Amino acid sequence: MQITIYNRTNQDAGVFEQLFEKIAEKAEQRLALSDDYELSVTFVRSRTIHTINRDYRGIDRPTDVISFAIRDDMEFEMVEGMNDLGDIFINIDYARKQAKQYGHSYQREIAFLFTHGMLHCLGYDHMKEEDEKVMFALQDEILDPVIDRNGESYES
Numbered sequence: 001m002q003i004t005i006y007n008r009t010n011q012d013a014g015v016f017e018q019l020f021e022k023i024a025e026k027a028e029q030r031l032a033l034s035d036d037y038e039l040s041v042t043f044v045r046s047r048t049i050h051t052i053n054r055d056y057r058g059i060d061r062p063t064d065v066i067s068f069a070i071r072d073d074m075e076f077e078m079v080e081g082m083n084d085l086g087d088i089f090i091n092i093d094y095a096r097k098q099a100k101q102y103g104h105s106y107q108r109e110i111a112f113l114f115t116h117g118m119l120h121c122l123g124y125d126h127m128k129e130e131d132e133k134v135m136f137a138l139q140d141e142i143l144d145p146v147i148d149r150n151g152e153s154y155e156s
Helices: 013-031 046-057 092-102 106-121 129-143
Strands: 002-007 038-044 065-069 084-091
Touching: 002 013, 013 038, 013 106, 013 129, 038 046, 038 106, 046 065, 046 084, 046 092, 065 106, 084 092, 084 106, 092 106, 106 129
Parallel strands: 002 038, 038 084
Antiparallel strands: 065 084
């Protein structure tokens, strides 16, 4: 999977490139995906994601991550030649706060938010309880072998 990272913050977002690639590789293996898909990730602050959430989702507050799946309005299936999966926006302010709240590292939280957003772009959702169980189990299966709760990456 080709991942393009955009940084609209003062944080060094490039440090996450290798981590995101490892997560994408695990997803490709687990979900039997080809490696020619594309995904963009943009790091933003709370004010920016608040505006995005309000303008595009009608929810007037900041959030931790927002995904815009290219195939959101159609039945999801991997179509040859349609390689762009979508865009993920990660709020670094929420990531820092949630890492402390959940008792794991900032790197783990960023990795979790990326994995969550990527699965949304791949057609997974958690609106129904049974869908939530599937999606959250996949998050763990993909993320846990790559990075532990202290932010230590595992060798693949």
